[in-house]
Amino acid sequence: MIKPGNILADVKLVSLCTHGDSRGALIALESERDLPFKIQRVYYIYGTKTAIARGCHAHRSLKQLLIAVTGLVKIRCEYCGRKENFTLDRPEKGLFLEGLVWHEMYDFSEDCVLLVLASDFYSEDDYVRNYEDFKKMVMV
C-alpha cells in the first residue's frame, strides 16, 4: 500500500504485489486500497517512437501510478528541488507521482505499453506545460 502524504509533491518507486503460481503472474490494483486515491481515469501510451519524449509537464494536484506493463521506459522527474531518473521495466514496478512533479518519459522500447492510473478526470487546467512556469511555482 502506498501511504498518502500531506505534501506538495512526491515520487515513489513501488513494488506491486504479484500473485504468481505455476501458470504465471497476476497483479490486482484496487482503488483506494492498493492506491492512495480513487481511480477516476485509466489511459495507456504505446507505439511511442524511441527518439520521442512525452509528458514534459507537471500537474497541480493529480496523483498517478505509472506501470510499464510491457517493455521499458525511463522517466526523468524534478520535484522539491530534486532531480531523479527512474526506469520502469517490469510489470510489478510502479512509479507513483503526486503533485508538482515535472516529468518526462523517454527511451521508450518499441513494445512499451505504459499504463497510467489517475486520480481525476482529464483536465487541461491541472497541467503546467511550461517549464519556466513550473520553476517559478516551486521556488520557495
Ligand code: TYD
Ligand atoms: P498529451 O498530454 O500530449 O500526452 P503526453 O503528456 O503523454 O505527451 O496528450 C495527448 C492528447 O491526448 C492530447 O490531445 C490530450 C489527450 N488526452 C486525453 O484526451 N485524455 C487524457 O487522459 C490524456 C492523458 C490525454
